[in-house]
Amino acid sequence: MTDEHIAKIVEEFRLFEKGELDKIDEVGFAKVATIEEIARNNYVLTPGRYVGVKLELDDQRTFEEKMRKYSKELAELLKREKELTAKVREIFETLGYGLES
Secondary structure (H helix, E strand, O other): OOHHHHHHHHHHHHHHHHOOHHHOEEOOOEEOOOHHHHHHOOOOOOHHHHOOOOOOOOOOOOHHHHHHHHHHHHHHHHHHHHHHHHHHHHHHHHOOOOOOO
16 A cells, blocks of 8 residues: 555544544545444445445556557566566575476
């Protein structure tokens, strides 16, 4: 977590301490649920039931642009995977434990 994340959490907690519960309602981050609301949800405390999920829509790029970006990212990750796998194999061999293929 960044300092900004921590500051945001502390800010919400301070509002709670002050009793300013109506100010704590940000989709995807924080919400104060009442006992009645929790009862309606069969006392399930999964955060998503109360806080919800914040969807960040990026309609500026086309599907093709997004897929090109994701393909490039995946290629980099797969390259990194090969490098890390080779490093792990090397370490195991150095320790005298070859990995079976």
